Amino acid sequence: MTAPLVEIREVSKRFTKRLDVAGKIAQRLGANVREETVHAVDQVSLAIQPGEVLGLVGESGCGKSTLGRVVAGIHAASDGHLFYQGKDVATLKGAEKRAATLAIQMIFQDPFASLNPRMRVEEIIGEAPRMHGIVSKAEQSDYVDDVMRKVGLDPSLKRRYAHQFSGGQRQRIGIARALAVKPKFLVCDEAIAALDVSIQAQVINLFMDLREELGLAYLFISHDLSVVEHIADRVAIMYLGRIVESATTEEIFSDPRHPYTKALLAEAPRLDQRHRAFEPIEGEIPSPLDPPPGCTFHPRCPAATADCRKTVPVLKAGRGGRETACLLEHLETA
């Protein structure tokens, strides 16, 4: 079997809030202040094959965006390794390193904040390929036209600034900017969440067309299950920094195993359900500053046992070979 296109192994990302001078003095004087560490991502491993779409689903604060940023190389991981085509990116040098960096690009959620308001579209899209020697200065203009056409933008608008475009068009500019360096892999972080319903459909279609045309692989991060169900081949469900279930899209949606996955699916509103009684699970996602002991989902889990409060479940194959991080799923195979 060939190496996956992108793989992360046991990646963790911690953010520490350091004490400022006032805090340090207060601590000396015996106040109850200390450095706080958030385990945003905790020992996560994922692999994405060439041309594959992996959906990453979770609620706000679960660490899915941080994970996406680690994969895209924006954040350095606190622990663990990122592999591109089987090679550890941290050990790469020179041209190889640049190739690996350019191959993984990111699309951001907010098409208003992620474009430089003082640059013309031709610069936003054309700057990176010129700097990296993908095109010469003479070819840049034609190249930008090409990329703009690919994402459904009219090249005659390239002299404009980002604020002169609508939200959907801006997201297309963001996609064009990522595509301009010929990536193999796109990290899409809630890339359609800020768009209107009819525009969402346009951008989802664009992602699917680009995948077919360019053989792109995606890490598609979203809280919207119906979008992930539509676009992904495999889905990983994240809760409080950890992956709690990972399976093919078919398996996740027809036969969810982890209680959290079940709850998410049960509560997602659907067009075909009318006058339904919403029967939500209790509680909210706990603070990552102070996660509960044992399985972090146990305070909200309807099936939690005494063991769930003590033992931290790891992600491994359980009943029917399905990968979950749930003690109850593991029980039946043990």
Added chain:
Amino acid sequence: MTKVLEVSGLKTHFFTHAGVVKAVDGVDFSVSKGKVMGLVGESGSGKSITGFSILGLIDPPGRIVEGSIRFNGEEIANAPEDSLKRLRGNRISMIFQDPMMTLNPVLRVDTQMIEAILAHEKISRQVAWERSRDALGLVGIPSPEERLQAYPHQLSGGMRQRVAIATAFLTKPDLIIADEPTTALDVTIQAQIIHEAQKLTRQTGTALIWITHDLAVVAGLADRISVMYAGRIVEQGDIDDVIDRPRHPYTVGLLGSVPTANRRGQRLFQIEGMTPNMLAMPRGCAFGPRCRARTEACAAQPPIADVDGRRLRCFNPQRNAEAVP
């Protein structure tokens, strides 16, 4: 069925330097006691302005230029401020997308909730406090006594929205207008909030207008639905009729662009183009330039008419959802 609210021919226009923006341009609907009406549209369709107009919250350069809003039979469009004040937060409440629109960041939750009651009723602070506590309990906030002492920033987003909802229900209003109340929330929290809203409308007989862009939420919650486009309602009817058998090409398109399981991996139906600039509206049907079913007739403004058990604003009603692939 008693009509709590009847809106007819409502026009709210904004008189800007660049021209007149007809944000709401002839909207009719009514809501009955204990019923939920979903008001659906994309950004800029005028759905929020419709909600604000009912509460008299339109600031210059905007104003209600035409139409009537009857609340329990009483005309409240352009009513004097002091009579609106008696209604707002009392008989009609509003829940905003961002709970910090409702909550004052420098006041404790109890101060704000008690104030909301005492503004309209002559009861003791103690009774008002008890009612606030019970209201927080009703919306599923654990240990409400403690939460009453918190400041809004000490609560999570979901908790804040619950406080806003509890505050809206405090005076047992006849009508609540909820403007995208769950859009900023997670799926599990959204389900909790919808659950509470559903329970409370059933218990108190409060009518609810749920403004949203999310068709799936409305499908599960509402009894009736009004679909807005560019300041007008284009289709309105019972939720099952409209969702299962949409007739307006825009509704057909919106429903088609929602990803569902049975079309996994296939291209979604997409409505081409984007919502029109409200300063330069197309002639005739506002949806015309984006519509696949467009004919010559569409150069004129289609009137709203009764078609197939619903109100429809279209010259070319679609027969079934497959008619526009």
